[in-house]
Amino acid sequence: MVVMLSWESSKIGDTQLLKSTIKLAKKAVQKANIALSDIGLIVHGGVFRENFRTEPAFSTHIQGELNVHCTGISFESESCFSFDVTDGSCSPHIALQSIADILPSMKNKYALLCIGDDRPSKHCEWNQESYCIVAVIGLSGNGPKLTSVDFDNSSLDVNVRSSGYFDDGIRRNRIETTGEIKSVKEMYIDDYYSGDNQWLSGQHMHEFLIRMNGHNDTLEHCIVDRSGKSTTAKWVF
């Protein structure tokens, strides 16, 4: 499918996602030995945004801050396309799949995978650790190859869901999570890694990237969302 040519990952503050993404993106692009102008696709995966923003896509802010092809369209101009995907904690795998789907048809054959969440407001309960991940993805080259992403909805409980709502009592927006979350703990056996299902998508990817170092054959990465649904990405080194 696609190759992860370089990556950067860091724990961040509750509301620093854009700033951190830009910083890590510049490092990742340099590490991949490409130019920002070589980027043709930016896909962000995550769930929570500042003040529950719905539009535009967060990735358009990444593109704008990085100044990737922020020019008018001419007959010769290069282009960059940006959009977001979301599916709870499984968002990183959905973003990778989407890049694998679309990148071959883009003129510029490099994509930025960006993962992370922002605490929507200081009034939202937030027991999460926020991480930011940026990776340069290509169609070929040196690096871990993503060979497949599978999904499993057999343990899905649709009653487990999060939403943003206005709390009339405090006159502020908050996050509400309903349903009974069945805990799934971190597991690492040989060539299989699965994180804790309480984590946000950024932490899932961060912990996986740490464990990816040192592998020289294959590694399966499973993300189980709080709702019970899961995705598994298979990487070959």
Place this chain on the structure above:
Amino acid sequence: MGDRFSQMVSFAGYLPEKQVFTKSFAGIDDLPRSLDFVRLTGIDSHHEASKDQGSFELAIEAAKKALLRANLEPSSIDLIINASVSKMDNNLSQHLSPSYATSIAKELGAINAQTFDVSNACASMITSLMIAESRITSGKIDYALIVSGEFITPIIHEAKRRNLYLHPRALASLTVGDGAAAYILGPSKESGRIRFSEPFTLAQYNKHCIGQASKKHRGPQMRTKARDLQNGVINNLGIFLQRSVNYMDLKWDKIAHTYSHPTTPKAVKKGAKIAIEIFGEINFLHNDSADTANTASTTHGVLLEKSQNSGYLRSDETVFMVSFGSGLAIMAIYFNLPEGVENW
């Protein structure tokens, strides 16, 4: 090149019954500088969800209709992508996690479908279609349902609660309506039945339209630099269209039906003028949103449904749709209409 391609199997649009006339909430006396909002935009009315409907219920209406027209069981669907911007329930809570598509799949009984959401403002539907088309053509899946329900008229009420003299960027909020759309894509042995333009994001305009939760009360708000955003589109549209027609290998005079994202009917006319100056007459421009307004990601599907209901569409005829989304996303799709569309 393989011998597996994609095609549009069915589509559906849905509008809630309640119709609200623009003059009832945006009369000359309501607006700054005595604006004649109907004359300015060309929007006479829009539709609003009932008390029992939110984005989810609207999406289900369109999805069921599309499945019926495709003559497919929900269990045949391999992928469901939700493209709704609003994801708002009738109590004005915004769905966050897991994907909205997960709940939609559960409701439909699409037990074999992978599910996720795509967010690219009003261009979310066409972005999702692009992903689905690639999956089908590559042989990974057979059938994909792209669906969206937009319950966005609460931003009208938010704007009306503001003093529009002090908040002119809320004026564009008065141009929206609720609606839903769904498309089903499937495999084809014939190439070229679905084509996409190069997709562009002109991120220099990414702060020109911001949708988010209102900090003052329940529900969403939208703030737009409408004129600047429209100029961003108009200034780039001509070359975008020329590049797209060339890239997609289209013959302008052979395109049977053309749809543009209707921010307003007046704005579509401006865009059409540019296209006509470059390519010549448009065979059939479906600039038909005077009674639907801008239904965000669902606009093209809603307009296609109106065209189908009016008897304008025939099997295998060609459709060209141009999509704009805040950010600023600009992209286009071309496809052949499904077999039997005239009999739905």
